[in-house]
Amino acid sequence: MKKALKIFFFTIIVVAIFFFGFLPSMIDKSMNKVTSQPPFPKDSVYEAIPFIADLHCDALLWDRDFFEKHNYGHVDLPRMLEANMALQVFTIVSKTPRGINIEHNDDHTDQVALLNFAQLRKPADWFSIKTRALDQCHDLHSFAKESGGKFRVITSKRDLEKYIADRKQNRFITAGMLGVEGAHCLENDINNLDVLYDAGVRYIGLAHFFDNEWAGSAHGVKKGGLTEKGKDLIKKMAEKNMVIDLAHSSQATISDVLKLHSGPVVVSHTGIKGVCDNNRNLTDEQIIEIGKHNGIIGIGLWETAVCGTDAAATAKSIKYVADKIGVDKVGLGSDFDGAIGTHFDVTGLPLIVKALEKEGFNQEDITKIMGGNIRDFFLRNLPN
Template identity: 30%
Template sequence: MIPIFDGHNDTLVKLYKQGKSKKQNFLNKSTYGHIDLIRAQEGGLIGGIFSINVPNQNINLESASNPRLQFTNNGYEVKMNPPIDHKYAKDFTNSIIQNLYNLEKQANGIIKIIRNYDEITNCITQNKFSIVLHFEGAEAIRKDLKNLENYYDKGLRALGLVWSRPNEFGYGVPFKFPHTPNIGSGLTNYGKNLIKKCNELGIMIDLAHINEKGFMDVAKLSTAPLIVSHTGVFNICKSTRNITDKEIDIIGDSDGLIGIYFDPINLLPSSMPDKNMSLSFIVDHIDYIVQRININHIAFGSDFDGTEMPKLIKDVSYYPNLIDVLKDRGYSKTSLEKIAYKNWLRIFKETWK
């Protein structure tokens, strides 16, 4: 079985939000959620970037008088999420980090929070499951950056500047189709300082959810390869969350990496939530990147536990289905290994200190 390292999931938040119900316990197999250790082993998953996305408080998603999702004559638009408070973000983030430490402890050496490149290669040879800690949105970071090193010491190795809302550092795209990611202004001065500091510490900067101006600012400033952990190709599905040809080329030039997600709404040309989507649509996005730049810049970034998945890859144990479709489309073993984990390893080697 080909080992798989996945560039994005929201499992930590999902485990936290279920509270005491404990339907999904990471160490036991269940049918709830998309990832646990047993289903990971069944699917070949050896590790992943585990994200902390702090949800907006007090948003009534079901409000009929003031719906967040609005259909337009040729697509949809989701109302922009408002900014969130720093202290709330910090407390939420710290609770999840504590839970992650507890999980690592309970797992008795089977799970490891990764802090450097050697640790991840050792985990692979010793059959241990690797967790790379990531924040999806930098709201827990103080704008003077005084607590960034503290989070680095706690294990933070990958940081998305924004989720789909504005913050002190930059501007995330609202969910909209059809529309380009060119919405809103670029990085703030705080954002520019954050990029420098991440380069200095060796924290991987993630450009998923950022708008086009912010992307270009990071491309100009950052000395590290450019990464988008979970996205799709704008030319195939014209949603704000997907990356344009210009962005793809800049990522290639930086020797960076693009993780492709599995969410039908951001993959299908119609942007419809089709649970019966064929996995060949995922491969269409992968093919596009491979042909436009090359095989060294493409990987998986599923978004498991963060969104609805197609039935054919309804949880992590179904990964072999996707590998089979890639094989059918002519990918060699060497190419498959790059897509499945080796490209992520190269990025970590080049980015971390």
């Protein structure tokens, strides 16, 4: 009996060490793969770009040391600096369903709760999606405080203007901004919008992989449009100069927002049906309407978005959008660290420049696409 108990407790200890000590990083490595390894050569065109920016990265989901250069995943501070990245939007993932797919998901399961448990995050994160979101906000602000001035968080037009001026004097600094994937983290209370705003969130995707109290998802069960609460939410977001992100939104939600909201919108990470036809991507009509709203479309780096995993596939979709609504309304929406495989990490962005050159873009256009458009969009639309 004593021997059996010893074996039992030894087994429990071994399992616990594996589950808490190794499993989170194993999941990270397996879900955020890179098929081509650095270094990636930079040329004069890339080096001349003053402001490189990307609209979507989920690195805050993973328990990865932001200050250490990793040989897996897509983004950390050393690699951002190496890539001359000026601004990365860090988006908050607070809940994803089991068996996640782009066609049909309900909200009955919660994989992020299990991941938070394995990462030994505080118990409140296991049960509250709002708390998870706020803790990810806190993490990014903590990175800024601990970075020795190398990283800062942008929350206003004034922040961004000062940062642009500072970066002209010192290119070895970088910055982040906070967004949210899925308004479900408001926990059905519109007053929580104020809480997220105060934590630094400046854009919100109305839905993620399932329908919620506010809006339908392109990947949900009903795929409906804005609810009455959702209509109130976009009004309040407009009052606070918070940008609406239409990524993952259902066709009906996109249509409702574009009818009811006169301000700019963003599609932080997407593809285009005209290049890659699936339930995830935008129609030509949606692209044109987003252009009329002075919005910006971020083109992704993963296969479902662009029907390819190399830079050429992304550049092809960027060209498609530029031809439809102009080169001023398209940028990068990588979905780095979003549980996707990509051809390269953030240091591979020079490959995008090469691919854009092959699509016929000149240096002025490339400068806009690689970050100038995103910079100017937020200069126009962040709160003062």
